[in-house]
Amino acid sequence: MRTFFLILMVVLLSLIQISGLNNSLFAITPNFVLAGLVVLAMLIDFNQLIWLAFTGGLILDFNSSVDFGLNTVFLILMILVIRLIIKTSEISTKLIYSLIIVGIATVFYNLVIFTTIIRSSAIINPLNLGFRLAVELVCNLVLTALIYWLVEFSLAKIEEFNKTRKLKLS
Amino acid sequence: MRNRVKTTITIVLIVVVSLILLNTAGVLNPVKSIIDVTISNPVRLAFSEVAGSLSKSLGVITSIGSLNAKNTQLEVQVTELKNKLSELKEVKNENDILRAQLGFESRQPLKTIPARVISFEPDNIRKFLTLDKGSRHGLKKGMPVVSSGILVGTLDEVDSFSSKVFLINDPEFRIRAIGQDGRASGIVRGQLGQGLLMEKIAQNEIINLNEFVITAGSDDVPKGILIGQVEGIVRNDNAIFQSADLKSLINPSKLELVFVVTEK
Structure with a gap:
């Protein structure tokens, strides 16, 4: 049930990200998948997480105009970096860490996508680019806090349900 | 435990690299078509519709x-x-x-195919959207896409049952255009997060504020499709060209149904 919930969550987040439910605030798309995966990285097993990153990345890649695989590779690399951070440092406040990582990953992700157009003579207003990045950053941070609360609550409920079921069976 | 993690990483990376290679070689296309028809298109369409109505409701509340x-x-x-x-x-x-x-031939109306928008670009820099029609419905790369008679973009990638539209507001989009009144010709380009820019307009040509700009006509794009309206002119006596800021008359991120122009 837990695995099913996690897969469903990542698929839903990916579908929301490509659905166009994003155009109310300066036509900025918050990065639902990124926020979701960073939150999950703080709460679940790494082996599960890497497959979830693969699933989310693949859905985004099928709907993206950038080189195929870029989203998947980015998300997997991000998960590997988070694992390295978790292993090497003592994390006590997971939400704060999630927010910091989402902030850094948002900037980095935009830079990666930006490199796909920087080759051309595209007209880019740095002020506008900065503003859009700032709005996306704020959206992603709020989203991360929301997802964190939602996932923590849902996982606790699932644990509770599993325990009750085990007790009933025994 | 450590070995298990290493094995997972290796398997995932092998799968990802294989998928990238298969996609580059075009081997994934038939699989993509099957996924598009059976799962992807209906699910994306359903999500897009729900998102569209939620977005509209939010818009009504905020603009009341x-x-x-x-x-x-x-x-x-x-x-x-x-x-x-x-x-x-x-x-x-x-x-x-x-x-x-x-003895001139009268202007024929454009032949179009309606298509529904099923997904948008997941990032905030590139501007593309995906339609639920593809080469099986007669669509080809380069065909223009319009909404309410206004240019939305051109088809960039065409699969069997879906296609990607290169939107007019993408920073890499370019199209030849002319002013409707003064007939000044130039190139319209998308600007990241801003409106459109019409550039390479010769100094001796006349372009006015509020003038409508239309397509100049090229291989696949017929002449006369509305692009935008001039809202600012940048003229410098020392420069070879002048340029004009255009206001786009549609919001590509709110589109639900578009029309692909299949014949001029």
């Missing part, structure tokens, strides 16, 4: 204060447009008579 003023403004605009329409009908009649006398 300004609705009255906008309504009055639109009523005035409707009256003006009605007058203009009756004038244009007269002009059309005259035009038809003159064309008949000169």
Whole structure:
């Protein structure tokens, strides 16, 4: 049930990200998948997480105009970096860490996508680019806090349900 | 435990690299088509529709204060447009008579195929959207896509049952265009997060504020499709060219149904 919930969550987040439910605030798309995966990285097993990153990345890649695989590779690399951070440092406040990582990953992700157009003579207003990045950053941070609360609550409920079921069976 | 993690990483990386290679070689295309028809298109369409209606509801709530003023403004605009329409009908009649006398062929309406928007680009830099029609429905790369007669973009990638539209506001989009009144020609480009820019307009050509800009006509794009309206002109006496800022007349991120122009 837990695995099913996690897969469903990542698929839903990916579908929301490509659905166009994003155009109310300066036509900025918050990065639902990124926020979701960073939150999950703080709460679940790494082996599960890497497959979830693969699933989310693949859905985004099928709907993206950038080189195929870029989203998947980015998300997997991000998960590997988070694992390295978790292993090497003592994390006590997971939400704060999630927010910091989402902030850094948002900037980095935009830079990666930006490199796909920087080759051309595209007209880019740095002020506008900065503003859009700032709005996306704020959206992603709020989203991360929301997802964190939602996932923590849902996982606790699932644990509770599993325990009750085990007790009933025994 | 450590070995298990290493194995997972290795398997995932092998799968990812294989998928990238298979996609580059075009081997994934038939699989993509099957996924598109059976799962992907219906699910994406359903999500897009739900998202569209939620977005609209949110829009109504946030704009409720300004609705009255906008309504009055639109009523005035409707009256003006009605007058203009009756004038244009007269002009059309005259035009038809003159064309008949000169033996010119009358203008044929564009042949279009309707397509629904099923997904948007997941990032905030590139501007593409995916349609639920593909090569099986007669779509080809380069065909223009319009909404309410206004240019939305051109088809960039066409799969069997879906296609990607290169939107007019993407920073890499370019199209030849002319001003409707002064006939000044130039190139319209998308600007990241801003409107459109018409550049390479010769200094001796005339372009005015509020003038409409239309496509100049090229291989697949017919002449005369509305692109935008001039809202600013940048003219420098020392420069070879002048440029104009255009206001796009549609919001590509709110589109639900578009029309692909299949024949000029």
